[in-house]
Amino acid sequence: MSQLKKYKQFINTRIGFFSLLLLLLWVKNMFGYIMDFHLSLQSPLQFFILLINPISVSMLLISIGLFIKRTRVAYATLFGIYFLLSIWLFSNAVYYREFTDFITINTLLGAGQVSTGLGESAVRLFRFYDVFYIVDLIVLPLLLWRKKIKLDSRVPRVRQATALAVLAVLIGSGNLFLAEMDRSGLLSRQFSREYMVKYLGINAFTFYDGYQTYQNNQVRAEASPTDLREVEDYVDQHQAEPNDEMYGIAKGKNVVYVHLESFQQFLIDYQLTDENGEAHTVTPFLNSLYHDQATYSFDNFFHQVKAGKTSDAETLLENSLFGLNQGALFTQMGDKNTFEAAPNILQQTAGYTSAVFHGHSASFWNRDTTYKHLGYDYFFDSSYYDINEENSFQYGMHDKPFLNQSAQYLEHLQQPFYAKMITVSNHYPYSSFNNEEDGFPLANTSDSTINGYFATANYLDTAMQEFFDYMKASGLYENSVFVLYGDHYGISNTRNSELAPLLGKTSEEWGDFDNAQMQRVPFMIHIPGQTNGEINHTYGGQVDALPTLLHLLGIPTDDYLMLGQDLFSEDHQQVVAFRDGDFVTPDYTFYGGKVYDNQTGLPVDEPNLEQQKLFTELNQAVDEQLMTSDKINNGDLLRFYQGSGLDPIDPQQFDYRNQLERLLAIEADKDQGSTSLYSQNNNESTASLYRTATYTDYQE
Secondary structure, three states: OHHHHHHHHHHOOHHHHHHHHHHHHHHHHHHHHHHHHOOOOOOHHHHHHHHHOOHHHHHHHHHHHHHOOOHHHHHHHHHHHHHHHHHHHHHHHHHHHHHOOOOOHHHHHOHHHHHHHHHHHHHHHOOHHHHHHHHHHHHHHHHHHOOOOOOOOOOOOHHHHHHHHHHHHHHHHHHHHHHHHHOOOHHHHOOEHHHHHHHHOHHHHHHHHHHHHHHHHHHHHHOOHHHHHHHHHHHHHOOOOOOOOOOOOOOOOEEEEEEEOOOOHHHOOOEEEOOOOOEEEOOHHHHHHHOOOOEEEEOOEEOOOOOOHHHHHHHHHHHOOOOOOOOOHHHHOOOOOOOOOHHHHHHHHHOOEEEEEEOOOOOEOOHHHHHHHHOOOEEEOHHHOOOOOOOEEOOEEOHHHHHHHHHHHHOOOOOOEEEEEEOOOOOOOOOOOOHHHEOEOOOOOOOHHHHHHHHHHHHHHHHHHHHHHHHHHHOOOOOEEEEEEEOOOOOOHHHHHHHHHHHOOOOOOOOHHHHHHOOEOOEEEEOOOOOOOOEEOOOEEHHHHHHHHHHHOOOOOOOOOOOOOOOOOOOOOOOEEOOOOOEEOOOEEEEOOEEEEOOOOOEOOOOOHHHHHHHHHHHHHHHHHHHHHHHHHHOOHHHOOOOOOOOOOOHHHOOOOOHHHHHHHHHHHHHHHOOOHHHHOOOOOOHHHOOOOOHHHHHO
16 A cells, blocks of 8 residues: 555655656557558567567657646647557557558658548547547547646756656667667668567557658759759660561460569589588579570579668669668658659550469568559559468468469459569578478588578579469460569678588678679560570679660650660660779679679789770769769759659559459449450469479379
8 A cells, every 4th residue: 555655645746746747658659560551570689679669759759848837838748649659559550550650751741641541441440449539539638637647846957857868868879779680770861660569569660761751852852854864865875776577476465473582693503512422402493494595595684682672673774773871762662752663664555464473471671662663553562462470471371372373463453564572581581491391401611600501592483483384374474474583692792601512602802892783683684486595694783673674565765864774786885884983894894892804703803094085084984973863862853853854653543452343343443345364264263273292292
């Protein structure tokens, strides 16, 4: 009884009331994490971080009331801040139920879009337990009014209030330190809003989002149509005319982009020797595709991503623009910038339907909003798949069930279509699979990440074989062009010395030249019916993919602001820029501040005058390309551009809910005019034609 009395006495002090509000807010955040946000946790450390992440910002903000001397104003401030933080949490909970995402500053600025998205279904988003979020907002004022909680006229010492504010900062710093330990580059790369909230809390995420939004808007606000002139001049000077023999050879075909997660070029034709000395081919199917006479393969194709990793690859491949030097374009600008991307170009010039398939959260890399700005008609994210612990991991659904379940949606797209399949199983940490997918041997090094990389790559390979088998069985294969690409490295430079013995070098021999060559990723364009496919040795990068594809489809690119060049063009300049300013050419590699001779792999320590001039010109060319990309992206210059003749995209016209129902309605409306595979198959599904197998089946 005495303890209860002490507690009541403590609550009747300003510090006590402050502590009560902080505790209640923490409890409500935990309630929201469990009941509404369903944030996935993979380790005890992540659980601990989740427990502490609501504290620092809430504590810092509410403590403002402790510095106010006037009693009523102080209590009003304490409760007012608490009220706003509670409403913000509740608003995010309701918003998340509909959009599986958190409210951003741009969402608030476009409040009309939010209300349009919710529409009449808003009332149905409320739950009976929502009373927990708001009941205290009524009860606490009543307790104060009835003097059950008394107002304390004593002003806390400035030292006390300051100590609490400093403690809040220290807790926040510790929170950020632990977050960076578990997820390196969290702030610089901004993987997703879910990650930000999971590691830092809703309030910290909101402030960081506000800071980023302000920074981006400042640069954007200062841009003007006159800034386009230099960009247009650059593009005009770097146009590469299409190859007459290749132009239009895939005209009218469906385009199927296949994203090979973390897949490096060295895996092609690689054989892993197990502890018994037996050789195992890692990617037999992709090898066969790579060498197929219907495939145009590139063995000197490099990824050009930076912090945005996978999303940077998408930026490059679909816009022929680079990502940002810091952070990810998708997360920083994807929900506000104007783009002239592949889905939009193909829709407006050739009537293509576009769709992305990805068995992960829609908000990861801010895809759910960025895809609308790119012009994607459909986005089938994790909510459209039957996902469980057996068929998924922290980065989404494993490739075999993902591609299998995608068939039920793919068959309803109106043809021609532009579809992107984003695989994830070959993703760090490259853990071997449980149950029936075990089988492919692990490499034998001291690095477990390297050891598992070959097994997950083999799994991806078998998933690709099953997908192509389905495409053939369903009838989609012959009328499609397949573009397979690696998005970025799988084994980082810091691990390459451990990988070296598997690639014929010792750890001591391995250097930066080798690191640069390891940035090669596969790029294959498979066009059924073609017979003159080959392995092309042209040096190129992801920025070159879009103009190459458009020319194959018979679509001119002269009027688009693209920074890449057709890989088949005789005018293609073989200078591959990396995002940090390094580059590779057929003769030289500039990496880590040194120039290397590609023939010897040795640094050019004493270049002659001709080499010095060449290196200066190459550096200038790379810098100019990267700066031009930054001008376009940071200034959102495409909003001023009218030379392409494309109609502006209205993101509000895109809605990624109830998409299968919409596809079925389109088929019904078109009736005999429907071009979907389902309609062409007499309104019978082809999904049952999809066959999947275990590793053992493939060995047999």
